[in-house]
Amino acid sequence: MLEVKTIKAGMFSSIQDGGRKGLSYYAIPPSGFMDRTSAQRANILVGNKKNAPLIEMTYIGGTFQFSEDAVIALTGANMQFEFDESPLKMNQTILVKKDSILKCKYAINGVRAYLAINGDWQIPKIYKSTSTYTYAQIGGLNGSALQKDDTIYIQSQITSINIIQWKQSINYKIINKIPLQKGPEWYFLKNEDNLQGEFSISPQSNRMGAILSGNKINIDILDTFPSQAVFPGVVQCTPSGKLIVVLQDGQTTGGYPRVGIIPKKALDIFNQLRIGQGFRFEISR
Amino acid sequence: MTSLKIGETTYHVNPLGKRAFILRPKANTTINMPTLGQQILNLNIKGIQNITATHHDLTIFCKTKNQSNILAQLAQVDIENQTKPQTWQLPVFFDDLEDWSRVEAHTKISKEIYVKQLLEQQLSIAMYGFILGFVYINGLPTSLQCPRKPTPKVNLLGSVLALGGPYVGIHSLRSPTGWNVIGKIPLSVLEIGVIPPIAMAVGDFLQIKAIDEKEFLTLTNTKMNIQTYNA
Numbered sequence: 001m002l003e004v005k006t007i008k009a010g011m012f013s014s015i016q017d018g019g020r021k022g023l024s025y026y027a028i029p030p031s032g033f034m035d036r037t038s039a040q041r042a043n044i045l046v047g048n049k050k051n052a053p054l055i056e057m058t059y060i061g062g063t064f065q066f067s068e069d070a071v072i073a074l075t076g077a078n079m080q081f082e083f084d085e086s087p088l089k090m091n092q093t094i095l096v097k098k099d100s101i102l103k104c105k106y107a108i109n110g111v112r113a114y115l116a117i118n119g120d121w122q123i124p125k126i127y128k129s130t131s132t133y134t135y136a137q138i139g140g141l142n143g144s145a146l147q148k149d150d151t152i153y154i155q156s157q158i159t160s161i162n163i164i165q166w167k168q169s170i171n172y173k174i175i176n177k178i179p180l181q182k183g184p185e186w187y188f189l190k191n192e193d194n195l196q197g198e199f200s201i202s203p204q205s206n207r208m209g210a211i212l213s214g215n216k217i218n219i220d221i222l223d224t225f226p227s228q229a230v231f232p233g234v235v236q237c238t239p240s241g242k243l244i245v246v247l248q249d250g251q252t253t254g255g256y257p258r259v260g261i262i263p264k265k266a267l268d269i270f271n272q273l274r275i276g277q278g279f280r281f282e283i284s285r
Numbered sequence: 286m287t288s289l290k291i292g293e294t295t296y297h298v299n300p301l302g303k304r305a306f307i308l309r310p311k312a313n314t315t316i317n318m319p320t321l322g323q324q325i326l327n328l329n330i331k332g333i334q335n336i337t338a339t340h341h342d343l344t345i346f347c348k349t350k351n352q353s354n355i356l357a358q359l360a361q362v363d364i365e366n367q368t369k370p371q372t373w374q375l376p377v378f379f380d381d382l383e384d385w386s387r388v389e390a391h392t393k394i395s396k397e398i399y400v401k402q403l404l405e406q407q408l409s410i411a412m413y414g415f416i417l418g419f420v421y422i423n424g425l426p427t428s429l430q431c432p433r434k435p436t437p438k439v440n441l442l443g444s445v446l447a448l449g450g451p452y453v454g455i456h457s458l459r460s461p462t463g464w465n466v467i468g469k470i471p472l473s474v475l476e477i478g479v480i481p482p483i484a485m486a487v488g489d490f491l492q493i494k495a496i497d498e499k500e501f502l503t504l505t506n507t508k509m510n511i512q513t514y515n516a
Contacts, residue, residue: 021334021335022334022335023335023480024335024336024337024346025322025323025326025335025336025337025338025413026413026417026480026481026482026483027413027414027415027416027417027418027419028417028482029416029417126477126478127478127480133417135416135417135458135459135460136417136418136458136477138477138478181302184299184301184307208460208461209461225450226339226340226341226450226451227339227340227414227415227421227450227452228339228342229307229337229338229339229342229344229414231337231346238435238436238437238463239432239433239435240435240436242436251414251415251416252337252414252415252416253337253339253412253414253415254415255433255449255450255463256463261302263302
């Protein structure tokens with residue numbers, strides 16, 4: 001049994017998988033990968049099912065030691081990965097040797113990196129998923145982000161290894177446009193031009209939601225606006241004119257108008273924008 | 286399809302993106318939408334991935350763009366067969382919390398009188414939503430309603446009673462909230478790992494019982510859940 005020991009946890013590293021499906025009636029959010037495209041790519045590169053568990057690292061990655069030979073892949077944000085002091089390439093299958101140490105530093109491109117490791121992860125499932133949802137303290141290891149000395153046990157399934165390389169990579173630093181579909185309450189906007197300005201993700205953001213800095217949005221809203229269904233990608237506007245993007249651990253209903261929806265593929269990219277990185281919405285007409 | 290008849294009620298069918306639609310009754314109705322949502326869930330209709338219920342509509346998320354088969358099956362739903370509602374007692378310590386000043390300013394009612402009037406209302410479980418462990422409660426008259434805060438704040442207290450728009454709400458977990466927190470609850474209403482995670486069903490009645498700080502601390506230390514309290 002492979003043991004992956006956490007030497008350093010990084011800023012916020014958690015076990016995530018494809019998420020919890022079909023439970024929004026009970027207000028259980030999907031959780032799971034914030035950048036699904038990158039995460040699924042990592043899993044495919046190591047021969048796991050695309051929605052298998054892996055480690056999602058945020059801004060500053062962790063340091064991990066492998067007790068046995070292992071097949072891994074690193075995708076998403078570039079966290080200047082090193083194996084035993086040697087630089088590691090992203091977006092390809094990598095064979096690591098027993099007792100090797102993987103070091104991840106701060107992200108120089110993007111926000112979220114994915115560490116996939118071949119094998120059957122021995123993580124209990126809650127509501128059919130291993131995804132960590134810290135607000136309810138479920139999933140992952142004890143429902144929290146990884147801590148120093150946490151160990152992940154993986155039943156390796158390596159029989160032979162093919163080195164696969166994914167040639168396409170994204171420079172997240174130059175992303176300055178995010179597609180936006182009009183939401184059901186788009187008509188609440190007093191001035192649609194408010195959404196044409198530049199926005200950025202504020203520091204008061206996390207896996208539940210991204211509060212945007214930017215133009216104050218002028219909106220007509222009743223004090224007793226009824227609760228509406230929301231899901232990852234929905235852009236709500238508060239009475240004070242702030243935009244909030246619902247994300248993977250976010251609420252399932254909300255009392256603020258849904259002025260827009262970021263489509264799924266675009267949401268993967270949105271979740272790689274750094275705090276303060278300016279962008280504009282590209283609004284579908 | 287832009288409308289759908291289920292039983293005697295006709296619903297607007299409004300698309301939400303390419304793989305979801307919203308069902309909303311065309312006219313005022315006594316149909317309880319969360320109850321309808323539960324019945325649709327129980328049918329396990331092939332092609333439905335997820336359902337979110339609110340007081341006035343259902344959002345149905347589909348696995349594919351082809352929704353005609355789902356709509357045809359929804360037309361067969363029978364909502365007549367409902368279980369008899371249960372009544373739950375909920376102890377609440379109405380501590381001097383920060384949000385009371387906002388509630389008093391908006392309703393023009395002092396905390397003491399507000400609590401007295403709240404305890405007289407016939408409250409019932411409206412729906413689940415917002416966040417795991419959150420319960421929306423119906424029955425709040427307009428005079429006791431208080432709008433959500435313009436900017437959400439983090440609730441660090443855990444299990445609390447709160448006000449938001451037309452509803453009373455129960456928060457089970459610490460989270461950001463725009464609701465006005467007015468009382469502390471010494472029990473857990475949430476059971477993680479089971480479905481449903483909240484024992485109180487949509488349509489059940491709720492009786493709030495005001496308790497003092499001493500009883501609140503005593504009950505908190507028992508780590509009791511609401512089912513045991515009501516046994």
